[in-house]
Amino acid sequence: MRRLTTLFPSEFLEEHAEELGVIERDRKLQIPAFVWAFVFGFAAGESRTLAGFRRSYNSTADETISPGGFYHRLTPSLAEYFRDLVEATLDEVAVPDTVDADIDRFKDVMIADGTVLRLHEFLADEYEARKEEQAGAKLHLLHNATKQTIERLDVTDEKTHDSTLFHTGSWLEDRLVLFDRAYFKYRRFALIDENDGYFVSRLKESANPVVTEELREWRSRAIPLEGEQIHDVVDELHREYIDVEVEAEFDRRPYGGTQSRDTKRFRVVGVRKEDADDYHLYITNLPREEFLPSDLGTIYRCRWEVELLFRELKTQYELDEFDTTKKHVVEILLYAALLSLLVSRELLDLVTEQADGEIVFPPERWAATFRSHAQLILHELGEYLGYSPPPLLDRLIDDAQKIHQQRPVLQETLATATQPRCES
Template sequence: MIDENDGYFVSRLKRSSNPVVTDELREWRGRAIPLEGKKIFDVVDDLCRKYIDVEVEIEFDRREYAGTQSRDTKRFRVVGVRNEDADDYHLYITNLSREEFLPEDLATIYRCRWEVELLFRELKTQYRLDEFDTTKKHVVEILLYAALLSLVVSRELLSLVIEHADDALVFPPERWAATFRSHAQLILYRLSGYLGYSPPPLLDRLIADAQKIHKQRPVLQEQLATAIKPAAEA
């Protein structure tokens, strides 16, 4: 699908794939360990170079056709960026060219891509955008705008919290999203007071919300009582 649409991708290389290196795209001086012909994860722990930049061959299943499924191979670029703190490599597989993208560029692209993934996951888990209880277009649009506006407010408030919190504190985005959602009513109440909006008294609000929507429309119990009464009298 990527080739058919002239697309590009960057993804973390899973250890379970462990592809064979077919070519080294970067030369190293001295006693560099040769990688060609070896499986990448079999040798990566023995390396200490800053970057890995190689071509690998991936084996994959083709789409099933006429009841049969065949396997094929394709070559991709694998880049490794050393994480000095963890003393290991972050490995990425991509079809982006070496001439245009350096290893550190691919690591940056992946971090940005991951932020987008987290954003969509937050929208689905915290704002329920993965499912709608309506098929009406205007209702769906309202829910989308409400979720996006809530997300903007959440992020702005997070920036304010980070600004005033201790520098050593860390606020994971997903945990913050859940915290913001659980305190949403309190935040709205405080915000309305700050903006000078006075909500109606609680008792008046309860009376307004609990009464019949239409005074001329009997509730279900009254309808049932009316329907059953003649039969009972008979």
């Protein structure tokens, strides 16, 4: 419990909540219990409902809160507050390494990626989707595979292209960035190279650069590639690897009202797929003297780490099943899910430290274990923080009773409707 309260000290939670106006002066809401109820309430149970979060809070705090009082506190300020907690925690919590690749050559290996979250159609104006009559948000992550941290996150509508959220600059020096096709842009690759950084990306189907040089000699019967466009000849090749230099033409950023055209040479590598008659094609500026074609395939598999994060968020925390029509509630639940993931990783780090060095904890198996014990952890954390929730019987009565006295329950309605008929 000390590990968790060090991650989110109660004093910090209360002070920052006051700064943003999340809590009122009467302090009826106990903000540490409120935060932890969302963190562990998101992990526990088969469904993530606001009523479920309220029950988690009432089972932890000293005083229960009514449904109206709970929903009243789900505000845009709370969404901003949860986002601040996520950003404050990103650099503190490590994400376990799942790929054994030799990446010591670089200062950091960065992975940029995004995933779509489907939302209620009534949110289509706030979160515009690619298809009409739908709503969708997109979660963008920049993951540091070397330090095992999430360096940056952004939440946008679905139509915002991943590529617009990645910014080049001097920070790229001696760093390797791994991209999927959504970030493909020759100008971006040129800027990374000019900032002394490195990149590996899948080659887009629509990109067809001209081969200027083969970087490996083949037998005399091998199909010559120089002067050919790579996609025009790749289907005719049967060699184990493709390793060529290509020239790409692209537009530079407009300057002084004019836009210039430029060319840049990159390296394209093809690695034959297992049990298939075609290739995975990569474009990179990594030198052949240090990185063979097989090395690129191994390095690119590091991207699987961020894919595992997205899959865990969607399968374990049901991140893409938000049944709400309010934009700020979507953001609250999104950041609560990320907080749950970060807290889960912090506990995994603790478990790994305490366990035998030979024990392996697969991330998805750990996620399921964390979820199944989340309510118990919340209960023990509440005791550690000194909370004394009302007796269980009182909480059961409070949760089960009819909320609105003027609203008849179904059985009462049926009894009233049938009573005159029975008497007659």
